[in-house]
Amino acid sequence: MGVSLKWFLIMMICSQLYGSLCQANLFRRYKLLYNGGQKVIASYTSYEAYSSVSCAAICNGKSGCWLYTWNTASKICQVLNFLTAAITTGVAPPTMRTYYVDVINGKKIVKTPISSTWTQINDTCANMGGRLHLPVDNTFCYILNHVFGAIELHIGLWRYPSDITVWYNMDGLTTFPRLTWGPGYPNNADGVQYYGTCYNGGGEDISIYYSRYGVCEI
Ligand SMILES: *[C@@H]1O[C@H](CO)[C@@H](O)[C@H](O)[C@H]1NC(C)=O
Numbered sequence: 001m002g003v004s005l006k007w008f009l010i011m012m013i014c015s016q017l018y019g020s021l022c023q024a025n026l027f028r029r030y031k032l033l034y035n036g037g038q039k040v041i042a043s044y045t046s047y048e049a050y051s052s053v054s055c056a057a058i059c060n061g062k063s064g065c066w067l068y069t070w071n072t073a074s075k076i077c078q079v080l081n082f083l084t085a086a087i088t089t090g091v092a093p094p095t096m097r098t099y100y101v102d103v104i105n106g107k108k109i110v111k112t113p114i115s116s117t118w119t120q121i122n123d124t125c126a127n128m129g130g131r132l133h134l135p136v137d138n139t140f141c142y143i144l145n146h147v148f149g150a151i152e153l154h155i156g157l158w159r160y161p162s163d164i165t166v167w168y169n170m171d172g173l174t175t176f177p178r179l180t181w182g183p184g185y186p187n188n189a190d191g192v193q194y195y196g197t198c199y200n201g202g203g204e205d206i207s208i209y210y211s212r213y214g215v216c217e218i
Pocket residue numbers: 119122123126158
């Protein structure tokens with residue numbers, strides 16, 4: 001299939017779902033967060049974009065862009081640069097839509113229906129047909145903390161009890177693209193903090209006993 005035909009079909013997908021979902025390629029999708037009236041206060045870069053899907057395509061090309069706004073009246077597109085603090089919201093025009101990434105690499109990012117210990121949440125994600133998600137960077141942690149309405153969320157990060165220093169992702173690898181620990185973490189505070197969370201935008205180690213909601217990719 002030629003590139004232009006593929007693009008045409010993808011834009012068809014976007015316009016059909018227009019309003020709540022926007023898909024600019026097959027591996028990433030955006031979901032409506034605010035339909036006017038409210039916006040995330042953050043550092044953005046502005047573009048003139050003729051459609052929401054072209055704004056999504058610009059966001060796709062920028063590392064750290066997990067959210068964008070598109071104004072249905074002015075056609076102005078604002079793509080997120082990064083976040084360095086918990087999200088606060090402000091007033092936006094009724095024509096400004098805000099979308100965040102809810103499908104990454106073809107996997108839907110969802111909050112678990114229950115709050116439980118990390119190992120239980122690990123099972124919950126498996127029972128939902130997926131696994132715990134590990135956010136690529138702190139900006140996406142801030143977004144998850146905000147969108148899922150929880151200051152702390154279980155994520156795909158763990159270690160062996162015997163080694164405090166080495167942490168693993170769900171592939172059993174020790175490489176983490178850009179996610180960094182929050183200030184003072186990991187601290188193994190009560191001696192059994194074998195698991196990882198997104199806590200207020202940064203990584204934190206959490207006790208085997210603490211219940212939290214989790215982030216699954218399915
Ligand atoms: C998470 O669950 C999977 C299967 O459900 C299991 O194989 C894996 O060992 C668990 N991970 C950890 C770190 O407990």
